[in-house]
Amino acid sequence: MKDIDETFRKIDATVPLREELRPRTVTTPDGQEITIEPLKDYFCEAAPKVHPKAYFQIVENFYNWARSNSLWILGFGTGCGAIEMRPLMTPRFDAYRYGVQWRPTPRQANLLIISGYLSVKTLKRAIRAYEQMQGPKYVIGLGSCTINGGMYWDSYNTIKRLDDYLPVDLYIAGCMPRPEALLHGFIELKKLIRAGKAEGTNRYAENFASYKAAQKSVIKDWDMPDYNW
């Protein structure tokens, strides 16, 4: 960039961990003193592992059929597209008849819908949410913002292609797509899962280092564990 003003540039490379992640000593109700190291005690230190396929293809196909019929969506609205998900839960569109439903926490969900633009700040939360979900898990990018930046193509704070940061299984184009397009997306995702092509979880585990490098290149204040499981 041509006009970088050094007076505003903050170049301290190390960002301190968030306060609740730092080691601390607490006194338990019965008077015992214990030290808590949140990074070790609350988070998995190992990187994610690739989940091997079943030995027999027919078993794997059965697994995939079962997976395709259990899509539990994380109700995490990241952009304007979250508005398009609301009508799906109403009788007019009734997405539940397709066997998908919304859950309030990442631990109970296996489908993350990035419903619009992601600012750097939201990307951080989306990564945390994604890593806390149970595998096998799927990501749908909704709207043109997740594909190539959409109308935020020159914004100083939104990412432009989602698949650099999270393993996207399916994109739904549009600005914004109608709820019908989302329903079609669910059907297409089910086809992908049944065909064994929705391997985002394994892709994330295989390329964990490169995904982390891409994430950290835009999130300048990385103050959480590398893997949030």
Added chain:
Amino acid sequence: MMRDLHALLTPRHALGPLEIRRENLAFVTLPASNLRGFLTELRDTQGFSHLVLLTAVDWLEEGQFQLTYMMNNRARDLTLGVRVMLDRTTAQMDSIHDLWPTAATYQRELKEMFGITFPGSPRLDEEFILEGWTDLPPYRRDFDSLAYSQQTYAERPGRVTHDPREYMKSKLYPGG
């Protein structure tokens, strides 16, 4: 009403000319050192008890920041925009968080987005909207948003931009 108020307060606070936009909306400019006294008088004696917003404009060519304090008199339905011009290089202004606590939030935002400092304002240096921002404050006009986004965020190749007029012309009248 606004004219009466302006005539009354001009001698004491060295107000600039009144710019009337609507019957109940006007703007006035005054020196930065007089702002605090003027706002206090507006609030305590003239009934402008509500700070609607505090925002800034970057006049890059003039080398100035303009701060606008929108003051509202609810009882008489009057809104007065109080403008203050600041030097762009120092970019510093007195905090008014003790007059209106909400001003502290606006001042945090201005610190982050424009780099205007308000010494003494609570939690001024904490991050407000941006997290981990390491560059020029993004609302300054010399910040090149497009160049920054091209350098920072990876792009997907194949994005095409059409001039809407030419594009529709070629679609509707292919022969020319």
